Amino acid sequence: MHSPHNHRDMYRERRRAVRRPGAAVIAAALTWVGLVGVQSAAFADNAQFYANSFDKKPNAAAMTALGRALFFDVSLSASGKMACATCHDPRRAFGPPNDLPVQRGGSDGRSNGARAVPSLMYMQNIPSFTEHYFDNDGNDSIDQGPAGGRTWDGRSQSAHDQARLPLFSPLEMANDGIDAVLAKVRRAGYAAQFRETFGDTVFDDMDLAFKAVLMALETFQQSPQEFYPYSSKYDAWLRREASLSGDELRGLATFNDPAKGNCARCHPSGMRKGAFPQFTDFGYAAVAVPRNADIPANANHSYYDLGLCGPLRTDLVAKKDYCGLFRTPSLRNVATRRVFFHNGVLHRLEDAVRFYAERDTQPQKWYSRGASGATVKFDDLPLQYQGNVDTQAPFDRHTGDSPALTETDIKDILAFLNTLTDGYKQRHQQVTKTAAVSDAQPGILN
Numbered sequence: 510m511h512s513p514h515n516h517r518d519m520y521r522e523r524r525r526a527v528r529r530p531g532a533a534v535i536a537a538a539l540t541w542v543g544l545v546g547v548q549s550a551a552f553a554d555n556a557q558f559y560a561n562s563f564d565k566k567p568n569a570a571a572m573t574a575l576g577r578a579l580f581f582d583v584s585l586s587a588s589g590k591m592a593c594a595t596c597h598d599p600r601r602a603f604g605p606p607n608d609l610p611v612q613r614g615g616s617d618g619r620s621n622g623a624r625a626v627p628s629l630m631y632m633q634n635i636p637s638f639t640e641h642y643f644d645n646d647g648n649d650s651i652d653q654g655p656a657g658g659r660t661w662d663g664r665s666q667s668a669h670d671q672a673r674l675p676l677f678s679p680l681e682m683a684n685d686g687i688d689a690v691l692a693k694v695r696r697a698g699y700a701a702q703f704r705e706t707f708g709d710t711v712f713d714d715m716d717l718a719f720k721a722v723l724m725a726l727e728t729f730q731q732s733p734q735e736f737y738p739y740s741s742k743y744d745a746w747l748r749r750e751a752s753l754s755g756d757e758l759r760g761l762a763t764f765n766d767p768a769k770g771n772c773a774r775c776h777p778s779g780m781r782k783g784a785f786p787q788f789t790d791f792g793y794a795a796v797a798v799p800r801n802a803d804i805p806a807n808a809n810h811s812y813y814d815l816g817l818c819g820p821l822r823t824d825l826v827a828k829k830d831y832c833g834l835f836r837t838p839s840l841r842n843v844a845t846r847r848v849f850f851h852n853g854v855l856h857r858l859e860d861a862v863r864f865y866a867e868r869d870t871q872p873q874k875w876y877s878r879g880a881s882g883a884t885v886k887f888d889d890l891p892l893q894y895q896g897n898v899d900t901q902a903p904f905d906r907h908t909g910d911s912p913a914l915t916e917t918d919i920k921d922i923l924a925f926l927n928t929l930t931d932g933y934k935q936r937h938q939q940v941t942k943t944a945a946v947s948d949a950q951p952g953i954l955n
Protein backbone atom coordinates (compact mmCIF):
# COMPACT_ATOMS: atom_id res chain seq x y z
CA MET A 510 0.00 0.00 0.00
CA HIS A 511 0.97 3.60 -0.03
CA SER A 512 3.26 5.21 2.43
CA PRO A 513 1.94 8.51 3.70
CA HIS A 514 4.76 10.28 1.92
CA ASN A 515 4.49 8.82 -1.51
CA HIS A 516 4.53 11.26 -4.36
CA ARG A 517 0.78 11.43 -4.76
CA ASP A 518 0.48 12.65 -1.23
CA MET A 519 2.96 15.31 -2.10
CA TYR A 520 0.77 16.44 -4.98
CA ARG A 521 -2.16 16.54 -2.64
CA GLU A 522 -0.22 18.52 -0.10
CA ARG A 523 0.80 20.86 -2.80
CA ARG A 524 -2.71 21.40 -3.99
CA ARG A 525 -3.93 22.16 -0.53
CA ALA A 526 -1.13 24.54 0.30
CA VAL A 527 -1.33 26.66 -2.78
CA ARG A 528 -4.87 26.18 -4.09
CA ARG A 529 -3.63 26.06 -7.60
CA PRO A 530 -4.60 29.00 -9.71
CA GLY A 531 -5.96 28.97 -13.22
CA ALA A 532 -4.53 28.12 -16.55
CA ALA A 533 -1.19 29.25 -17.70
CA VAL A 534 -2.09 31.13 -20.77
CA ILE A 535 0.30 30.20 -23.48
CA ALA A 536 0.66 32.58 -26.34
CA ALA A 537 0.20 31.31 -29.83
CA ALA A 538 3.25 29.59 -31.13
CA LEU A 539 1.62 28.97 -34.43
CA THR A 540 1.12 31.96 -36.51
CA TRP A 541 1.50 30.73 -40.03
CA VAL A 542 -2.11 29.85 -40.33
CA GLY A 543 -3.36 32.75 -38.30
CA LEU A 544 -5.10 30.48 -35.82
CA VAL A 545 -7.01 32.25 -33.10
CA GLY A 546 -5.31 33.91 -30.16
CA VAL A 547 -4.55 31.59 -27.29
CA GLN A 548 -3.23 28.11 -27.96
CA SER A 549 -2.34 25.17 -25.82
CA ALA A 550 1.12 23.80 -25.29
CA ALA A 551 -0.02 20.76 -27.24
CA PHE A 552 0.68 22.72 -30.33
CA ALA A 553 4.36 23.06 -29.66
CA ASP A 554 4.58 19.27 -29.84
CA ASN A 555 2.48 19.28 -32.91
CA ALA A 556 4.52 21.73 -34.92
CA GLN A 557 4.95 19.15 -37.61
CA PHE A 558 1.24 18.65 -37.96
CA TYR A 559 0.83 22.32 -38.57
CA ALA A 560 3.69 22.84 -40.97
CA ASN A 561 1.97 23.96 -44.12
CA SER A 562 1.83 21.19 -46.67
CA PHE A 563 -1.10 22.40 -48.72
CA ASP A 564 -1.01 24.03 -52.13
CA LYS A 565 -2.73 26.94 -50.62
CA LYS A 566 -2.23 28.51 -47.24
CA PRO A 567 -5.61 27.92 -45.63
CA ASN A 568 -7.16 30.83 -43.85
CA ALA A 569 -8.59 30.48 -40.36
CA ALA A 570 -12.07 31.83 -41.13
CA ALA A 571 -12.48 29.45 -44.07
CA MET A 572 -11.25 26.51 -41.97
CA THR A 573 -13.64 27.43 -39.17
CA ALA A 574 -16.56 27.44 -41.59
CA LEU A 575 -15.52 24.09 -43.03
CA GLY A 576 -14.94 22.65 -39.59
CA ARG A 577 -18.43 23.68 -38.58
CA ALA A 578 -19.87 21.99 -41.66
CA LEU A 579 -17.93 18.79 -40.89
CA PHE A 580 -18.91 18.89 -37.21
CA PHE A 581 -22.62 18.87 -38.07
CA ASP A 582 -22.42 16.49 -41.03
CA VAL A 583 -24.24 13.24 -40.22
CA SER A 584 -23.10 11.71 -43.50
CA LEU A 585 -19.61 11.40 -42.02
CA SER A 586 -20.69 8.37 -39.98
CA ALA A 587 -21.13 4.79 -41.13
CA SER A 588 -24.77 4.89 -40.05
CA GLY A 589 -25.33 8.16 -41.91
CA LYS A 590 -27.08 9.43 -38.82
CA MET A 591 -24.40 10.58 -36.48
CA ALA A 592 -22.34 13.75 -36.48
CA CYS A 593 -19.97 15.08 -33.85
CA ALA A 594 -22.85 17.36 -32.84
CA THR A 595 -25.10 14.37 -32.16
CA CYS A 596 -23.10 13.66 -29.01
CA HIS A 597 -21.61 17.13 -28.52
CA ASP A 598 -24.78 19.23 -28.56
CA PRO A 599 -24.11 22.93 -29.21
CA ARG A 600 -27.16 23.82 -27.13
CA ARG A 601 -25.58 22.11 -24.14
CA ALA A 602 -22.07 23.47 -24.25
CA PHE A 603 -21.15 20.76 -26.78
CA GLY A 604 -21.89 18.13 -24.13
CA PRO A 605 -24.43 15.30 -24.09
CA PRO A 606 -27.78 16.07 -25.74
CA ASN A 607 -29.82 14.07 -23.24
CA ASP A 608 -29.66 12.39 -19.83
CA LEU A 609 -28.19 9.10 -21.00
CA PRO A 610 -24.96 8.33 -19.13
CA VAL A 611 -23.35 7.11 -22.38
CA GLN A 612 -24.44 7.69 -25.97
CA ARG A 613 -25.23 5.11 -28.61
CA GLY A 614 -23.31 4.98 -31.87
CA GLY A 615 -21.69 2.54 -34.27
CA SER A 616 -22.67 1.45 -37.74
CA ASP A 617 -26.11 0.36 -36.52
CA GLY A 618 -26.48 3.23 -34.05
CA ARG A 619 -26.85 0.75 -31.21
CA SER A 620 -23.42 0.27 -29.70
CA ASN A 621 -22.89 1.97 -26.38
CA GLY A 622 -19.99 4.13 -25.38
CA ALA A 623 -18.29 3.63 -22.03
CA ARG A 624 -18.15 7.21 -20.76
CA ALA A 625 -20.20 10.38 -20.48
CA VAL A 626 -19.69 12.94 -23.23
CA PRO A 627 -17.55 15.84 -22.00
CA SER A 628 -18.22 19.45 -22.98
CA LEU A 629 -15.92 20.68 -25.73
CA MET A 630 -15.86 24.24 -24.41
CA TYR A 631 -12.90 25.90 -22.70
CA MET A 632 -10.38 23.34 -23.91
CA GLN A 633 -8.15 25.93 -25.51
CA ASN A 634 -5.64 26.04 -22.65
CA ILE A 635 -5.41 22.36 -21.81
CA PRO A 636 -1.72 21.46 -21.88
CA SER A 637 -0.41 18.31 -23.52
CA PHE A 638 -0.59 15.32 -21.24
CA THR A 639 2.34 15.05 -18.88
CA GLU A 640 3.03 12.97 -15.81
CA HIS A 641 4.95 15.85 -14.30
CA TYR A 642 3.19 19.16 -14.41
CA PHE A 643 5.05 22.28 -13.34
CA ASP A 644 2.98 25.38 -13.00
CA ASN A 645 5.62 27.74 -14.32
CA ASP A 646 3.31 30.68 -14.24
CA GLY A 647 3.26 30.42 -10.47
CA ASN A 648 7.05 30.81 -10.20
CA ASP A 649 7.48 27.45 -8.63
CA SER A 650 9.02 24.23 -9.69
CA ILE A 651 7.05 21.68 -7.73
CA ASP A 652 5.96 18.61 -9.59
CA GLN A 653 2.19 18.57 -9.39
CA GLY A 654 1.78 15.19 -10.98
CA PRO A 655 -0.17 14.18 -14.06
CA ALA A 656 -2.10 16.84 -15.96
CA GLY A 657 -3.50 17.73 -19.34
CA GLY A 658 -4.41 15.83 -22.48
CA ARG A 659 -7.83 15.24 -24.01
CA THR A 660 -10.61 12.93 -22.85
CA TRP A 661 -11.29 11.86 -19.28
CA ASP A 662 -7.95 10.03 -19.16
CA GLY A 663 -5.83 12.39 -21.27
CA ARG A 664 -4.94 9.73 -23.79
CA SER A 665 -5.34 12.01 -26.75
CA GLN A 666 -3.04 14.96 -27.13
CA SER A 667 -4.91 17.46 -29.24
CA ALA A 668 -8.29 18.19 -30.72
CA HIS A 669 -7.15 16.89 -34.10
CA ASP A 670 -5.89 13.65 -32.58
CA GLN A 671 -9.14 13.41 -30.72
CA ALA A 672 -11.25 13.69 -33.87
CA ARG A 673 -9.66 10.51 -35.21
CA LEU A 674 -11.08 8.51 -32.31
CA PRO A 675 -14.82 9.05 -32.92
CA LEU A 676 -14.48 8.99 -36.71
CA PHE A 677 -13.10 5.45 -36.58
CA SER A 678 -14.38 4.08 -33.29
CA PRO A 679 -16.75 1.18 -33.94
CA LEU A 680 -18.83 2.50 -31.04
CA GLU A 681 -19.13 5.97 -32.53
CA MET A 682 -18.96 7.11 -36.15
CA ALA A 683 -17.53 3.75 -37.19
CA ASN A 684 -15.75 4.58 -40.46
CA ASP A 685 -13.53 1.82 -41.86
CA GLY A 686 -10.66 4.11 -42.71
CA ILE A 687 -9.72 7.52 -43.98
CA ASP A 688 -10.81 6.64 -47.53
CA ALA A 689 -14.35 6.07 -46.22
CA VAL A 690 -14.35 9.49 -44.58
CA LEU A 691 -12.86 11.23 -47.59
CA ALA A 692 -15.32 9.67 -50.03
CA LYS A 693 -18.06 11.34 -48.00
CA VAL A 694 -16.29 14.66 -47.81
CA ARG A 695 -15.81 14.61 -51.58
CA ARG A 696 -19.54 14.14 -52.07
CA ALA A 697 -20.56 16.72 -49.49
CA GLY A 698 -22.04 20.11 -50.29
CA TYR A 699 -18.93 21.76 -48.90
CA ALA A 700 -16.46 19.84 -51.15
CA ALA A 701 -15.93 22.86 -53.40
CA GLN A 702 -15.32 25.04 -50.36
CA PHE A 703 -12.79 22.43 -49.28
CA ARG A 704 -10.83 22.77 -52.53
CA GLU A 705 -11.06 26.50 -52.35
CA THR A 706 -9.62 26.51 -48.84
CA PHE A 707 -6.83 23.95 -49.16
CA GLY A 708 -6.11 24.05 -52.89
CA ASP A 709 -7.50 22.25 -55.94
CA THR A 710 -5.33 19.18 -55.50
CA VAL A 711 -6.22 18.61 -51.86
CA PHE A 712 -8.13 15.39 -52.60
CA ASP A 713 -5.29 13.92 -54.67
CA ASP A 714 -3.34 12.88 -51.59
CA MET A 715 -5.45 11.04 -49.02
CA ASP A 716 -3.21 11.77 -46.08
CA LEU A 717 -3.15 15.41 -46.92
CA ALA A 718 -6.90 15.57 -47.41
CA PHE A 719 -7.50 13.82 -44.11
CA LYS A 720 -5.16 16.20 -42.36
CA ALA A 721 -7.26 19.02 -43.81
CA VAL A 722 -10.38 17.45 -42.30
CA LEU A 723 -8.76 17.23 -38.88
CA MET A 724 -7.39 20.74 -39.07
CA ALA A 725 -10.73 22.20 -40.06
CA LEU A 726 -12.46 20.40 -37.18
CA GLU A 727 -9.82 21.58 -34.78
CA THR A 728 -9.90 25.17 -35.99
CA PHE A 729 -13.67 25.24 -35.61
CA GLN A 730 -13.29 24.01 -32.03
CA GLN A 731 -11.06 26.97 -31.35
CA SER A 732 -13.47 29.61 -32.44
CA PRO A 733 -13.81 31.89 -29.42
CA GLN A 734 -17.42 32.90 -29.97
CA GLU A 735 -18.58 29.32 -29.93
CA PHE A 736 -16.07 27.58 -27.68
CA TYR A 737 -14.76 30.11 -25.18
CA PRO A 738 -16.88 33.23 -25.17
CA TYR A 739 -16.47 34.00 -21.44
CA SER A 740 -19.99 35.36 -21.54
CA SER A 741 -21.36 34.00 -18.25
CA LYS A 742 -22.78 36.11 -15.46
CA TYR A 743 -19.67 35.27 -13.44
CA ASP A 744 -17.45 36.65 -16.22
CA ALA A 745 -19.60 39.77 -16.34
CA TRP A 746 -19.08 40.07 -12.57
CA LEU A 747 -15.32 39.65 -12.96
CA ARG A 748 -15.45 42.48 -15.50
CA ARG A 749 -17.52 44.52 -13.05
CA GLU A 750 -20.39 44.58 -15.46
CA ALA A 751 -22.85 42.69 -13.31
CA SER A 752 -23.46 41.95 -9.66
CA LEU A 753 -23.91 38.57 -8.05
CA SER A 754 -26.84 37.98 -5.72
CA GLY A 755 -26.38 37.18 -2.04
CA ASP A 756 -26.70 33.43 -2.51
CA GLU A 757 -24.40 33.43 -5.55
CA LEU A 758 -21.72 35.32 -3.60
CA ARG A 759 -22.09 33.02 -0.60
CA GLY A 760 -21.87 30.08 -2.99
CA LEU A 761 -18.62 31.41 -4.44
CA ALA A 762 -17.16 31.91 -0.96
CA THR A 763 -18.20 28.39 0.09
CA PHE A 764 -16.82 26.97 -3.17
CA ASN A 765 -13.46 28.60 -2.41
CA ASP A 766 -13.35 28.08 1.36
CA PRO A 767 -10.70 25.42 2.16
CA ALA A 768 -12.68 24.39 5.24
CA LYS A 769 -15.94 23.96 3.31
CA GLY A 770 -16.27 23.13 -0.38
CA ASN A 771 -12.58 23.52 -1.09
CA CYS A 772 -13.69 23.11 -4.70
CA ALA A 773 -11.27 25.71 -6.03
CA ARG A 774 -8.40 23.44 -4.98
CA CYS A 775 -9.05 21.55 -8.22
CA HIS A 776 -11.55 23.84 -9.98
CA PRO A 777 -9.81 27.28 -9.62
CA SER A 778 -12.25 30.18 -9.74
CA GLY A 779 -10.10 33.32 -9.66
CA MET A 780 -8.49 35.61 -12.21
CA ARG A 781 -4.84 35.10 -12.64
CA LYS A 782 -2.49 37.49 -14.40
CA GLY A 783 -5.42 38.86 -16.29
CA ALA A 784 -6.61 35.45 -17.47
CA PHE A 785 -10.14 34.35 -16.73
CA PRO A 786 -10.49 31.15 -14.69
CA GLN A 787 -11.05 27.81 -16.43
CA PHE A 788 -12.50 26.05 -13.35
CA THR A 789 -10.06 23.21 -13.80
CA ASP A 790 -6.39 22.90 -12.89
CA PHE A 791 -6.08 20.30 -15.70
CA GLY A 792 -4.98 17.81 -13.02
CA TYR A 793 -6.16 14.31 -12.19
CA ALA A 794 -7.89 13.10 -9.05
CA ALA A 795 -9.68 10.03 -7.74
CA VAL A 796 -12.97 11.36 -6.48
CA ALA A 797 -14.32 7.78 -6.41
CA VAL A 798 -17.76 8.37 -7.86
CA PRO A 799 -20.23 5.49 -7.47
CA ARG A 800 -20.33 2.69 -10.02
CA ASN A 801 -23.01 3.25 -12.63
CA ALA A 802 -25.05 0.09 -13.16
CA ASP A 803 -26.73 1.75 -16.16
CA ILE A 804 -23.56 1.59 -18.27
CA PRO A 805 -23.70 -1.60 -20.37
CA ALA A 806 -19.94 -2.17 -19.93
CA ASN A 807 -20.54 -2.44 -16.18
CA ALA A 808 -22.78 -5.48 -16.62
CA ASN A 809 -19.46 -7.27 -16.54
CA HIS A 810 -18.68 -7.21 -12.83
CA SER A 811 -14.97 -7.50 -13.37
CA TYR A 812 -14.88 -4.44 -15.67
CA TYR A 813 -13.60 -1.27 -14.04
CA ASP A 814 -12.95 2.04 -15.75
CA LEU A 815 -9.79 3.08 -13.91
CA GLY A 816 -9.12 6.26 -15.88
CA LEU A 817 -5.43 7.06 -16.19
CA CYS A 818 -4.29 3.46 -15.64
CA GLY A 819 -6.70 1.95 -18.16
CA PRO A 820 -8.33 0.09 -19.75
CA LEU A 821 -9.12 2.69 -22.44
CA ARG A 822 -5.74 4.26 -21.94
CA THR A 823 -2.99 1.68 -22.32
CA ASP A 824 0.37 3.35 -21.73
CA LEU A 825 0.12 3.78 -17.94
CA VAL A 826 -1.30 0.41 -16.97
CA ALA A 827 1.70 -0.30 -14.76
CA LYS A 828 1.23 2.89 -12.73
CA LYS A 829 -0.98 1.59 -10.01
CA ASP A 830 -1.03 4.88 -8.15
CA TYR A 831 -2.86 6.34 -11.16
CA CYS A 832 -5.77 3.92 -10.97
CA GLY A 833 -9.07 5.69 -10.42
CA LEU A 834 -7.77 9.11 -11.46
CA PHE A 835 -9.74 11.14 -14.02
CA ARG A 836 -9.08 14.57 -15.44
CA THR A 837 -10.77 17.37 -13.54
CA PRO A 838 -13.35 18.87 -15.91
CA SER A 839 -14.07 22.57 -16.23
CA LEU A 840 -17.24 23.58 -14.40
CA ARG A 841 -18.09 26.28 -16.92
CA ASN A 842 -21.57 25.60 -18.31
CA VAL A 843 -21.91 22.63 -15.98
CA ALA A 844 -25.53 23.59 -15.25
CA THR A 845 -26.43 22.76 -18.86
CA ARG A 846 -25.54 19.08 -18.30
CA ARG A 847 -27.88 16.31 -17.29
CA VAL A 848 -25.19 13.71 -16.62
CA PHE A 849 -22.29 14.21 -14.29
CA PHE A 850 -18.89 12.60 -13.82
CA HIS A 851 -17.01 10.31 -16.21
CA ASN A 852 -19.60 7.56 -15.94
CA GLY A 853 -22.63 9.84 -15.93
CA VAL A 854 -23.80 8.26 -12.68
CA LEU A 855 -25.60 11.37 -11.38
CA HIS A 856 -28.30 13.31 -13.18
CA ARG A 857 -28.77 16.44 -11.12
CA LEU A 858 -26.13 19.06 -10.47
CA GLU A 859 -27.42 19.34 -6.94
CA ASP A 860 -26.63 15.67 -6.37
CA ALA A 861 -23.15 16.08 -7.81
CA VAL A 862 -22.47 18.82 -5.24
CA ARG A 863 -24.11 16.83 -2.45
CA PHE A 864 -21.93 13.84 -3.28
CA TYR A 865 -18.87 15.90 -2.29
CA ALA A 866 -20.50 16.71 1.05
CA GLU A 867 -21.71 13.22 1.89
CA ARG A 868 -19.31 10.77 0.26
CA ASP A 869 -17.55 10.11 3.55
CA THR A 870 -20.21 11.09 6.08
CA GLN A 871 -23.11 9.13 4.56
CA PRO A 872 -21.60 6.65 2.11
CA GLN A 873 -24.73 4.48 2.34
CA LYS A 874 -26.60 7.14 0.35
CA TRP A 875 -24.22 6.90 -2.60
CA TYR A 876 -22.76 3.42 -2.89
CA SER A 877 -24.26 0.02 -3.51
CA ARG A 878 -24.52 -2.81 -1.01
CA GLY A 879 -22.54 -6.01 -1.09
CA ALA A 880 -23.91 -9.51 -0.62
CA SER A 881 -23.81 -9.10 3.17
CA GLY A 882 -25.95 -5.96 2.93
CA ALA A 883 -23.11 -3.69 3.99
CA THR A 884 -22.33 -0.56 1.98
CA VAL A 885 -19.41 -0.99 -0.38
CA LYS A 886 -17.74 2.40 -0.18
CA PHE A 887 -15.88 3.29 -3.40
CA ASP A 888 -17.74 0.51 -5.21
CA ASP A 889 -16.21 1.39 -8.59
CA LEU A 890 -12.60 1.05 -7.49
CA PRO A 891 -10.99 -2.25 -6.50
CA LEU A 892 -9.72 -2.31 -2.94
CA GLN A 893 -6.05 -2.34 -3.87
CA TYR A 894 -6.40 1.13 -5.48
CA GLN A 895 -8.42 2.83 -2.79
CA GLY A 896 -5.30 4.43 -1.34
CA ASN A 897 -5.37 6.71 -4.40
CA VAL A 898 -8.67 8.28 -3.41
CA ASP A 899 -8.58 11.96 -2.48
CA THR A 900 -9.07 12.48 1.25
CA GLN A 901 -8.62 16.20 1.74
CA ALA A 902 -11.48 18.58 2.45
CA PRO A 903 -14.29 18.23 1.65
CA PHE A 904 -13.37 14.53 1.74
CA ASP A 905 -11.67 14.65 5.15
CA ARG A 906 -14.60 13.20 7.17
CA HIS A 907 -15.84 9.88 8.45
CA THR A 908 -19.17 8.10 8.63
CA GLY A 909 -21.47 9.96 10.96
CA ASP A 910 -19.46 13.21 11.04
CA SER A 911 -21.25 16.37 10.05
CA PRO A 912 -20.68 17.05 6.35
CA ALA A 913 -18.36 19.83 5.12
CA LEU A 914 -21.36 21.48 3.46
CA THR A 915 -24.79 22.16 4.97
CA GLU A 916 -27.92 22.01 2.82
CA THR A 917 -27.79 25.82 2.59
CA ASP A 918 -24.16 25.66 1.48
CA ILE A 919 -25.15 23.18 -1.24
CA LYS A 920 -27.95 25.46 -2.45
CA ASP A 921 -25.56 28.42 -2.47
CA ILE A 922 -22.92 26.54 -4.46
CA LEU A 923 -25.65 25.55 -6.88
CA ALA A 924 -26.66 29.19 -7.30
CA PHE A 925 -23.02 30.04 -7.92
CA LEU A 926 -22.50 27.23 -10.46
CA ASN A 927 -25.52 28.55 -12.32
CA THR A 928 -23.64 31.81 -12.91
CA LEU A 929 -21.10 29.89 -15.03
CA THR A 930 -23.45 29.38 -17.99
CA ASP A 931 -22.47 31.36 -21.07
CA GLY A 932 -24.85 33.71 -22.83
CA TYR A 933 -25.76 35.77 -19.76
CA LYS A 934 -26.07 39.06 -21.63
CA GLN A 935 -28.32 37.56 -24.26
CA ARG A 936 -30.51 36.18 -21.49
CA HIS A 937 -30.47 39.31 -19.35
CA GLN A 938 -30.41 42.62 -21.08
CA GLN A 939 -30.06 44.57 -17.87
CA VAL A 940 -26.28 44.65 -17.67
CA THR A 941 -24.93 48.05 -16.79
CA LYS A 942 -21.34 49.16 -16.79
CA THR A 943 -21.23 50.99 -13.53
CA ALA A 944 -24.23 50.49 -11.29
CA ALA A 945 -24.75 47.82 -8.69
CA VAL A 946 -21.37 46.17 -8.79
CA SER A 947 -20.93 44.18 -5.64
CA ASP A 948 -18.51 45.18 -2.94
CA ALA A 949 -16.58 41.98 -2.96
CA GLN A 950 -13.61 42.51 -5.20
CA PRO A 951 -13.41 40.19 -8.15
CA GLY A 952 -10.13 38.53 -8.76
CA ILE A 953 -8.79 38.28 -5.28
CA LEU A 954 -10.97 35.41 -4.20
CA ASN A 955 -8.83 32.45 -4.98
Ligand code: HEC
Pocket residue numbers: 580591592593594595596597612613614622623624625626627628629632658659660661662667668671672675676680681682726821
Ligand atom coordinates in the same frame (compact mmCIF):
# COMPACT_ATOMS: atom_id res chain seq x y z
C1 HEC B 1 -21.05 8.61 -29.97
C2 HEC B 1 -20.83 9.88 -29.30
C3 HEC B 1 -19.69 10.77 -29.78
C4 HEC B 1 -19.47 11.25 -31.07
C5 HEC B 1 -20.26 10.97 -32.33
C6 HEC B 1 -18.31 12.12 -30.96
N1 HEC B 1 -17.84 12.16 -29.68
FE1 HEC B 1 -16.32 13.30 -29.00
N2 HEC B 1 -16.42 12.37 -27.20
C7 HEC B 1 -17.37 11.42 -26.85
C8 HEC B 1 -17.01 10.84 -25.56
C9 HEC B 1 -17.78 9.75 -24.81
C10 HEC B 1 -15.80 11.45 -25.17
C11 HEC B 1 -14.98 11.12 -23.92
C12 HEC B 1 -14.11 9.93 -24.28
C13 HEC B 1 -13.21 9.43 -23.17
O1 HEC B 1 -13.02 10.10 -22.17
O2 HEC B 1 -12.68 8.34 -23.33
C14 HEC B 1 -15.48 12.42 -26.22
C15 HEC B 1 -14.38 13.28 -26.18
C16 HEC B 1 -14.11 14.23 -27.14
C17 HEC B 1 -13.06 15.22 -27.03
C18 HEC B 1 -12.14 15.43 -25.84
C19 HEC B 1 -12.81 16.35 -24.87
C20 HEC B 1 -12.05 16.54 -23.59
O3 HEC B 1 -12.68 16.86 -22.58
O4 HEC B 1 -10.83 16.35 -23.55
C21 HEC B 1 -13.06 15.94 -28.19
C22 HEC B 1 -12.14 17.09 -28.56
C23 HEC B 1 -14.09 15.36 -29.04
N3 HEC B 1 -14.72 14.35 -28.35
C24 HEC B 1 -14.38 15.80 -30.32
C25 HEC B 1 -15.25 15.12 -31.18
C26 HEC B 1 -15.33 15.38 -32.61
C27 HEC B 1 -14.54 16.42 -33.37
C28 HEC B 1 -16.27 14.51 -33.10
C29 HEC B 1 -16.68 14.30 -34.55
C30 HEC B 1 -15.59 13.96 -35.47
C31 HEC B 1 -16.76 13.74 -31.96
N4 HEC B 1 -16.11 14.13 -30.83
C32 HEC B 1 -17.76 12.79 -32.06
C33 HEC B 1 -18.47 11.06 -27.58
C34 HEC B 1 -18.64 11.33 -28.94
Ligand code: HEC
Pocket residue numbers: 764769770771772773774775776793794795796797798835836837838839840843846848849850851852858861862865866899902903922
Ligand atom coordinates in the same frame (compact mmCIF):
# COMPACT_ATOMS: atom_id res chain seq x y z
C1 HEC C 1 -9.48 16.71 -5.58
C2 HEC C 1 -9.88 17.56 -6.68
C3 HEC C 1 -11.33 18.01 -6.70
C4 HEC C 1 -12.02 18.75 -5.75
C5 HEC C 1 -11.54 19.23 -4.40
C6 HEC C 1 -13.33 18.97 -6.31
N1 HEC C 1 -13.44 18.38 -7.54
FE1 HEC C 1 -15.08 18.38 -8.74
N2 HEC C 1 -14.16 17.06 -9.99
C7 HEC C 1 -12.87 16.58 -9.84
C8 HEC C 1 -12.66 15.49 -10.75
C9 HEC C 1 -11.37 14.69 -10.92
C10 HEC C 1 -13.87 15.29 -11.43
C11 HEC C 1 -14.17 14.15 -12.41
C12 HEC C 1 -14.33 12.90 -11.57
C13 HEC C 1 -14.88 11.71 -12.31
O1 HEC C 1 -15.63 11.89 -13.27
O2 HEC C 1 -14.57 10.58 -11.90
C14 HEC C 1 -14.80 16.32 -10.93
C15 HEC C 1 -16.08 16.50 -11.41
C16 HEC C 1 -16.98 17.45 -10.92
C17 HEC C 1 -18.31 17.66 -11.43
C18 HEC C 1 -18.94 16.94 -12.62
C19 HEC C 1 -18.66 17.73 -13.89
C20 HEC C 1 -19.00 17.01 -15.16
O3 HEC C 1 -18.76 17.58 -16.24
O4 HEC C 1 -19.48 15.88 -15.14
C21 HEC C 1 -18.88 18.65 -10.66
C22 HEC C 1 -20.28 19.23 -10.81
C23 HEC C 1 -17.90 19.04 -9.68
N3 HEC C 1 -16.74 18.30 -9.88
C24 HEC C 1 -18.09 20.01 -8.71
C25 HEC C 1 -17.25 20.19 -7.63
C26 HEC C 1 -17.60 20.96 -6.45
C27 HEC C 1 -18.92 21.71 -6.27
C28 HEC C 1 -16.58 20.83 -5.57
C29 HEC C 1 -16.49 21.33 -4.15
C30 HEC C 1 -17.57 20.90 -3.26
C31 HEC C 1 -15.56 20.02 -6.22
N4 HEC C 1 -16.01 19.65 -7.47
C32 HEC C 1 -14.33 19.68 -5.66
C33 HEC C 1 -11.94 17.07 -8.96
C34 HEC C 1 -12.25 17.79 -7.81
